[in-house]
Amino acid sequence: MDQQYFKEYYHLERVNWWFTVRRRILRDRIRHILKNPKEIQSLNIGAATGTTSDMLTEFGEVMSVEFDQECCNYTQTFLSTPLIQGSITELPFGNNSYDLVCAFDVIEHVEDDTKAVAEMMRVCKPGGHIAITVPAYAFLWGEHDVINQHYRRYTKTQLLGLLKNHPGKMVYQTYFNSILFIPIAAYRLLAKGMSKLKGAKKETVESDHAIFGTEGFFNNLLAGIFSIDYYLLKWGCQFPAGVSIMVFFKKESE
Secondary structure (H helix, E strand, O other): OOHHHHHHHHHHHHHOHHHHHHHHHHHHHHHHHOOOOOOEEEEEEOOOOOHHHHHHHHHEEEEEEEOOHHHHHHHHOOOOOOEEEOEOOEOOOOOOOEEEEEEEOOHHHOOOHHHHHHHHHHHEEEEEEEEEEEEEOHHHOOHHHHHOOOOOOEOHHHHHHHHOOOOEEEEEEEEEOOOOHHHHHHHHHHHHHHHHHHOOOOOOOOOHHHHHOOOOHHHHHHHHHHHHHHHHHHOOOOEOOOOEEEEEEEEOOO
């Protein structure tokens, strides 16, 4: 990948409706669930161009990991906190190192998600928290998943199944991106139906971000609609369905 790709992704993470509102949701849920943490040590796995790492600095020290070496090299040129290349299935840290271990839309990219979660648990301190978000529902599988090299999408039951055998307790679980769930599901299913009717594989695939754009009226409209999720979650709502899933798991104290 060339530098232009990372520059475009840098811009995408900072203006696109999904990235910007998701960060607001994550920030608010961390504040609420961890009770306004100020001096914790966080590990952000899958940092990409650093927006979630920057968000986590509000709560204390942050160490970031990024699997893609070229992306890591690019982000290291401007990120104010430490970032190293590494894999979620072989994290280069000792046991019980971090108060908060985050994988925001990461484990769907990993073939062995069981090992990925086990590694997150290993480096999490006793009494610390694991925070995970993933894309939901296999029937929503589409070109966006292909271009982003996903292995799977999850139901909440499947995601909770990865955590249930670890010592600790689930403290928060919900679907989100729920207000837009029906329109996005309809779009995905229609796109798959049209593809089958045409009977030929497209020469190129596009992510949802490329299709819907990153700026302008439509981006602002989607951000406004997705923000309804933010306020409903803030007011205590937990959604029974959505395009994504979010969980927080508290590791057992010694």
